[in-house]
Amino acid sequence: MSTIAKAMELLDFFSLDRPEIGLSDFHRLARRDKATTFRHLSALESAGLLEQNPTTRAYRIGPAVLRLAHMREVTLPRRAGLRVALPRLAEATGETAHASLLDATGLTTLAHHEAPQYSARVVLHEPRLPLHATASGIAALAFGGGDLMARALAAMPAYTETTARSPEELAAAVARARAAGIAMSDQTFETGVTGFAAPLFDSSSIAGAVAVAAVSSRVTPELQTIILTELIKAARTISANWGGTIPPALAAAWAAQAGPETAP
Amino acid sequence: MSTIAKAMELLDFFSLDRPEIGLSDFHRLARRDKATTFRHLSALESAGLLEQNPTTRAYRIGPAVLRLAHMREVTLPRRAGLRVALPRLAEATGETAHASLLDATGLTTLAHHEAPQYSARVVLHEPRLPLHATASGIAALAFGGGDLMARALAAMPAYTETTARSPEELAAAVARARAAGIAMSDQTFETGVTGFAAPLFDSSSIAGAVAVAAVSSRVTPELQTIILTELIKAARTISANWGGTIPPALAAAWAAQAGPETAP
DNA sequence: TGTATTGGTTCATTATATAAACCTATGGTT
DNA sequence: AACCATAGGTTTATATAATGAACCAATACA
Numbered sequence: 001m002s003t004i005a006k007a008m009e010l011l012d013f014f015s016l017d018r019p020e021i022g023l024s025d026f027h028r029l030a031r032r033d034k035a036t037t038f039r040h041l042s043a044l045e046s047a048g049l050l051e052q053n054p055t056t057r058a059y060r061i062g063p064a065v066l067r068l069a070h071m072r073e074v075t076l077p078r079r080a081g082l083r084v085a086l087p088r089l090a091e092a093t094g095e096t097a098h099a100s101l102l103d104a105t106g107l108t109t110l111a112h113h114e115a116p117q118y119s120a121r122v123v124l125h126e127p128r129l130p131l132h133a134t135a136s137g138i139a140a141l142a143f144g145g146g147d148l149m150a151r152a153l154a155a156m157p158a159y160t161e162t163t164a165r166s167p168e169e170l171a172a173a174v175a176r177a178r179a180a181g182i183a184m185s186d187q188t189f190e191t192g193v194t195g196f197a198a199p200l201f202d203s204s205s206i207a208g209a210v211a212v213a214a215v216s217s218r219v220t221p222e223l224q225t226i227i228l229t230e231l232i233k234a235a236r237t238i239s240a241n242w243g244g245t246i247p248p249a250l251a252a253a254w255a256a257q258a259g260p261e262t263a264p
Numbered sequence: 265m266s267t268i269a270k271a272m273e274l275l276d277f278f279s280l281d282r283p284e285i286g287l288s289d290f291h292r293l294a295r296r297d298k299a300t301t302f303r304h305l306s307a308l309e310s311a312g313l314l315e316q317n318p319t320t321r322a323y324r325i326g327p328a329v330l331r332l333a334h335m336r337e338v339t340l341p342r343r344a345g346l347r348v349a350l351p352r353l354a355e356a357t358g359e360t361a362h363a364s365l366l367d368a369t370g371l372t373t374l375a376h377h378e379a380p381q382y383s384a385r386v387v388l389h390e391p392r393l394p395l396h397a398t399a400s401g402i403a404a405l406a407f408g409g410g411d412l413m414a415r416a417l418a419a420m421p422a423y424t425e426t427t428a429r430s431p432e433e434l435a436a437a438v439a440r441a442r443a444a445g446i447a448m449s450d451q452t453f454e455t456g457v458t459g460f461a462a463p464l465f466d467s468s469s470i471a472g473a474v475a476v477a478a479v480s481s482r483v484t485p486e487l488q489t490i491i492l493t494e495l496i497k498a499a500r501t502i503s504a505n506w507g508g509t510i511p512p513a514l515a516a517a518w519a520a521q522a523g524p525e526t527a528p
Numbered sequence: 529t530g531t532a533t534t535g536g537t538t539c540a541t542t543a544t545a546t547a548a549a550c551c552t553a554t555g556g557t558t
Numbered sequence: 559a560a561c562c563a564t565a566g567g568t569t570t571a572t573a574t575a576a577t578g579a580a581c582c583a584a585t586a587c588a
Contacts (some may be wrong), residue, residue, distance in 0.1 A: 267577095297579085298578085299578060
């Protein structure tokens with residue numbers, strides 16, 4: 001593994017719950033030598049990707065990231081297209097809504113929004129979503145290129161009892177999602193969490209997924225109907241904002257899924 | 265220089281004018297071997313910091329950057345504090361306003377806003393601002409720690425005829441800024457651009473600078489008065505948004521500068 | 529058809545990354 | 559006050575990973 005990749009893995013240890021990490025914590029979290037960790041952190045800092053809290057000396061995301069994100073958002077807007085749709089999806093379903101971006105290597109969480117209705121809700125903390133074990137991943141596989149499937153098959157850790165274990169099992173889930181226009185996952189990533197996801201498109205192809213992560217015990221047939229309807233609405237809105245068009249086969253599946261009243 | 269730092273330097277070649285860069289262009293821009301450049305780009309891509317445009321194969325800023333920026337902005341808001349103040353500063357002065365963040369290594373441009381009034385306006389494209397040659401840099405030196413000055417003296421390229429060349433010249437400019445509460449730079453970085461800057465503070469210390477980059481030929485004493493007044497207003501607002509307090513000496517300088525009607 | 533350019537790959541050579549041990553400062557305990 | 563644990567950071571021989579010239583395949587232009 002390249003030194004560069006090792007250094008940049010350190011960035012993935014940050015989360016909303018852990019926005020600042022000291023040298024010793026990093027050294028333990030990454031299970032790497034302290035001197036090595038220190039030099040990696042220093043290199044990231046000198047590029048502005050990290051900075052040190054002047055009082056605690058702990059490391060946190062640096063200002064260069066803001067500049068880069070601003071640049072991407074101006075030239076290739078994504079977040080802006082979620083601003084309305086995601087909170088609306090969360091409120092309409094009463095569950096946690098989130099959107100992720102697909103690149104050549106997999107899905108990256110882009111934004112999430114928790115519904116305020118219930119105190120029991122799904123809180124997300126994974127920056128990268130495994131393709132084989134999440135509804136978003138299945139949705140991406142169902143409507144993405146074949147190379148994605150190869151990547152998914154390369155590593156299939158079993159997170160729960162119901163995580164797909166074999167290529168056949170995964171292929172079946174993907175086929176179901178392709179037919180329904182929506183991917184579902186029953187506690188395949190985290191126990192107690194049921195996922196529903198729809199693919200998102202930009203001007204060239206599939207670009208990500210929008211999903212609802214619901215508390216499993218709350219999922220009744222009625223709620224499921226609401227979630228599917230709202231998810232399709234959200235996916236249509238976001239894809240439109242991203243300059244994408246829904247493939248005809250998917251549009252037909254959605255029309256059948258949600259009933260004629262929500263057809264385009 | 266570390267491999268990590270070399271790889272991350274590649275990120276600085278992106279700008280709003282050049283949001284996508286192909287392998288060959290990168291190899292020329294960075295003056296590095298093509299194979300090396302390729303491996304660096306691939307490593308950045310595997311971390312999600314870059315992605316490839318699926319049609320042109322050119323590299324652009326990746327989705328991970330959005331996630332990191334979101335995380336920083338939630339835990340340590342900065343952009344939000346500029347959203348109102350910066351456009352207002354640009355409109356009130358008729359010139360380009362910008363804000364930058366200070367870290368241990370220097371100033372990073374955070375956001376800028378061009379005034380719509382005139383077609384002749386200053387367009388900024390530098391991601392990093394040199395401390396010794398910009399108004400923002402002088403403001404940072406005037407109100408930042410002594411280690412900053414050491415860093416500024418380490419490298420002092422002469423961008424124009426009027427760029428400070430000697431430590432004494434720089435120290436004089438910094439002293440003027442400290443006394444006035446505002447830094448000024450007459451075409452020290454780019455010919456035809458006059459800069460005015462005020463320091464910004466967060467809860468712990470100096471955190472950046474807000475500046476007006478004016479077309480030199482338009483700078484009359486009247487405009488200069490407007491710029492100084494508005495700049496102080498903007499600096500007060502932004503620092504307040506960032507949870508900062510203005511040091512007494514600076515508050516006094518500002519009160520004297522802008523006249524009693526704008527005193528806090 | 530020929531030529532220039534693109535993105536990407538190979539492999540011997542060489543430079544850089546690594547990790548154990550060490551240093552210094554600080555905060556909390558006895 | 560002495561003690562211990564932990565923090566951030568540094569040193570140096572050793573080992574691993576980075577480098578770049580040459581090469582390949584594909585596309586674009588003329």
